[in-house]
Amino acid sequence: MTSINRTVLERRIVFLVLAIAVALPLVFPLGLKTQVTPLTEKAYDLVESTPAGSVVLLSFDYDPSTVTELQPMAQAVIEHAWKKGHRIIATAMWPQGSQMADMAFADVQGKFDNSKVYGLDYVNLGYKVGGMVTMQAMGRSMEAVYPKDMSGLDYKDIPMLTGIKSLQNVKYVFSFSAGDPGLTHWIMVAKDKYDIPVAGGTTAVSAPGFLPFVNDQMQLHGLLGGLKAAAEYEFLLGYEGAASLNMNPQSVAHVLILILIAIGNVKAWRKRKSVQQEASKNA
Amino acid sequence: MPEFMAVLGIWLGAFFTLSIFSFLYKDNPFYKLAEQIFVGLSAGYWLIYSIFNVLVPNLITKLFFDFGNNIILLVPLALGIMMLFRIIPSTQWVSRYPIAIVVGTSAAIAMLRTMQTNLLTQVTATMVNPFQFSSPVAIVGTILVILGTICGIYFFYFSKKQEGIYAVPSKIGIWFLMISFGASFGYTVMARISLLIGRLDFLLRDWLHIIK
Numbered sequence: 352m353t354s355i356n357r358t359v360l361e362r363r364i365v366f367l368v369l370a371i372a373v374a375l376p377l378v379f380p381l382g383l384k385t386q387v388t389p390l391t392e393k394a395y396d397l398v399e400s401t402p403a404g405s406v407v408l409l410s411f412d413y414d415p416s417t418v419t420e421l422q423p424m425a426q427a428v429i430e431h432a433w434k435k436g437h438r439i440i441a442t443a444m445w446p447q448g449s450q451m452a453d454m455a456f457a458d459v460q461g462k463f464d465n466s467k468v469y470g471l472d473y474v475n476l477g478y479k480v481g482g483m484v485t486m487q488a489m490g491r492s493m494e495a496v497y498p499k500d501m502s503g504l505d506y507k508d509i510p511m512l513t514g515i516k517s518l519q520n521v522k523y524v525f526s527f528s529a530g531d532p533g534l535t536h537w538i539m540v541a542k543d544k545y546d547i548p549v550a551g552g553t554t555a556v557s558a559p560g561f562l563p564f565v566n567d568q569m570q571l572h573g574l575l576g577g578l579k580a581a582a583e584y585e586f587l588l589g590y591e592g593a594a595s596l597n598m599n600p601q602s603v604a605h606v607l608i609l610i611l612i613a614i615g616n617v618k619a620w621r622k623r624k625s626v627q628q629e630a631s632k633n634a
Numbered sequence: 635m636p637e638f639m640a641v642l643g644i645w646l647g648a649f650f651t652l653s654i655f656s657f658l659y660k661d662n663p664f665y666k667l668a669e670q671i672f673v674g675l676s677a678g679y680w681l682i683y684s685i686f687n688v689l690v691p692n693l694i695t696k697l698f699f700d701f702g703n704n705i706i707l708l709v710p711l712a713l714g715i716m717m718l719f720r721i722i723p724s725t726q727w728v729s730r731y732p733i734a735i736v737v738g739t740s741a742a743i744a745m746l747r748t749m750q751t752n753l754l755t756q757v758t759a760t761m762v763n764p765f766q767f768s769s770p771v772a773i774v775g776t777i778l779v780i781l782g783t784i785c786g787i788y789f790f791y792f793s794k795k796q797e798g799i800y801a802v803p804s805k806i807g808i809w810f811l812m813i814s815f816g817a818s819f820g821y822t823v824m825a826r827i828s829l830l831i832g833r834l835d836f837l838l839r840d841w842l843h844i845i846k
Contacts, residue, residue, distance in 0.1 A: 366658045373827065374834050378844055419832030420825065446683050480688050484743060539747040543755060555825035559818045566759035570751065577821060578828045597831045604827045 365611060372607045376599035383602050384586075385595065390565060391583040394550040394573025397523055398428065403436030405522035406515055410537060411441060411448035411455075413529035417554050418451065421527045423581040423594035424552035425455040428525055429473075430462060431588055438511045439473040440521065442497075444485070444532040449477040449501055451527075469502075470509050477501040482532025486540040489518045523548040523572070534561060538570050548572045552580070648841040651833050782810040 401407065409428065413421045432439055441452040452475050460467055467473060476497040479485045488496045493515055494506040506512055514520065524541045526549070528534035534551040541547040548569070553561055555577025564571040575584060578601055581594035653668035693711060696704040713735065719728035760783050764776035789807030796804045839845040 363659060369830070370834070373830055374838065377831070377835055377838055416829075419835070420828045446680075446687065478687060480692075483747065487743075535751075539751040543747065543751045555821040555828065558821050559814065563756060563759075566756075567762055568755050568759045570755055570759070577824050578831075579824065597828070597835065600831050600834075601824065601827055604830075605823065608823055608827075 369604060369607060372603050373600040376603050377597075380596055381599045381603070383599050385579060385582045385598055387583045387586055388580070390562075390574045390576065391580050391587070392573065393565065394428075394525075394552075394575055395431070395584060395587045397548055397550050397572040398431045398435060398437070398525075401435065401437060401522045405437050406440060406511060406520065407432055407437045408440045408442060408518070408521040408524045409452070410444060410524065410526040410528075410533075411452040412444045412526055412533035413451060413554075414445050414447040415451070417529040419597070420554050420578050420581065421529060421552060422451065422455060423578070423592055423597075424575050424584060425451070425527045426459050427581060427584040427588055427592065427594070428527075428552070429455055429459045431584075433459065433463060433467060433472065434588075437522075438471070440512070440515070441473065441475045442489075443478040444482055444536070445529070446478050449475055453501075470504070471511050474509050474511060475501045483536040483540060486518070486532075486536055487544070490540065490545050491517060493517055493520075518547060519545050521547060523550065525550050525552070527552045528557070529554050530557065534571075538564055542570055551575065553577075555579075644840050648837060651837060655833075781806065786810050 398407075409425070409432070411425065429439065441449070441456070443449040443452060456467075456473060456475070477500065479496060481488075485496055493512070498506055500506070500509060518524075518541060524537050524547055526534040526537045528537075528551055534549075534553055537549050537551070542549040550572045551561060552575035558574065558576025558580075561571060561574050561576070565574050575581060578594050578597055581592075582598045585592040585595045650668045650671070653664040656662055657665040693707055693714075697707055697711070713732040716728050716732045719725040760780060762776050762780070764773045764780070767773050767776065785803045785807035787807070788803040789811065791804075794800060835845070
């Protein structure tokens with residue numbers, strides 16, 4: 352067998368083993384627990400410390416490709432906000448974000464026996480093109496940017512929006528963000544321009560880029576990075592949701608990848624050693 | 635009928651998921667089919683979505699039903715039409731004007747906020763007295779932030795040869811950079827595994843009903 356064929360075969364074995372390592376814990380959960388990190392705690396505390404009756408803004412800046420990571424976060428934050436008596440405005444800077452919001456609201460409604468009333472407890476204003484320009488315009492007038500909600504209701508006819516003239520009237524912004532436009536722009540506009548507390552949930556890939564914003568200037572009030580942070584938020588709320596269950600295969604896969612990295616390094620070291628030995632023999 | 639469509643959707647989803655996964659074995663017609671349908675479908679979806687959710691409510695409806703109050707919208711309409719001149723090679727130059735306006739406006743709007751958020755506030759956040767904190771973890775953490783920031787930036791200072799004493803901060807900077815790249819790699823692994831979990835969860839739960 353040539354070395355190229357062996358490499359291809361080895362790669363296929365790695366894919367197969369990884370698929371099995373992820374599938375088995377999905378079918379047979381291991382019951383692994385997750386530790387809560389300060390980043391998640393900060394985001395939780397922001398929602399927890401906001402008084403009941405406050406109007407808050409959740410921005411759904413993602414689409415179905417990142418639903419595994421961001422949807423559990425969105426559901427957990429909606430549940431927390433509703434438990435605290437907050438009224439939620441949902442917006443979307445990504446075209447399919449508004450559908451993601453609808454799905455999240457529908458799922459969490461089940462936990463509240465469908466008692467949350469559209470227009471009183473939550474509203475979905477839908478998608479707007481423009482990213483940061485739209486956010487800045489929301490700082491001047493929410494109604495000008497969103498004259499109607501997703502269902503076609505006029506802004507002024509939605510009871511919970513009475514008194515919400517601009518972005519400054521919401522108590523915090525929580526962006527679930529898979530890229531641009533998203534959390535970066537909310538920090539720039541909502542926090543740094545209008546001084547509204549901003550927290551965020553991002554995919555794990557983009558989480559390291561947002562860590563510097565969790566600083567003493569409070570540019571971000573906590574950060575949920577990837578599936579693990581979603582599981583931590585569920586833990587803080589006291590239930591095991593989709594994220595907690597999916598952390599079982601995640602943890603197994605991580606252990607497997609560490610083993611594979613170790614094997615790869617040993618193989619590379621042995622190969623280098625044999626090349627060196629051959630070179631010294633020839634010399 | 636809606637139930638049939640839901641089942642059909644799940645089976646199509648399973649077929650396309652497996653077709654994409656089949657690339658891991660080797661390139662094959664199923665993968666190519668799924669890839670091309672995905673690209674075509676996405677482009678079609680975006681086109682229709684943009685027409686009915688952006689163009690129609692923001693431009694066409696306003697111009698048709700309230701022309702007098704929206705006469706200014708003729709400007710973006712003209713710019714949009716000018717963009718389409720890109721299709722014909724001999725008139726491509728026309729499209730440069732709307733592109734220039736878009737790029738110039740975006741840069742102007744973003745510049746101030748980017749400076750504030752990514753530079754000024756970030757620099758302010760680094761200028762912290764570490765000894766104002768009572769917890770040793772916070773003190774050490776803040777010292778590391780200051781040290782990491784200064785040494786990390788110094789690594790990219792190329793105006794003086796980094797040798798002798800001048801190489802020390804640069805080497806410390808490399809350590810900080812490597813640790814941050816390692817953390818980024820770890821997060822990336824988590825994200826990719828999450829995507830795999832999402833697809834396998836779909837196959838095992840929605841398609842095969844193995845997970846209840």
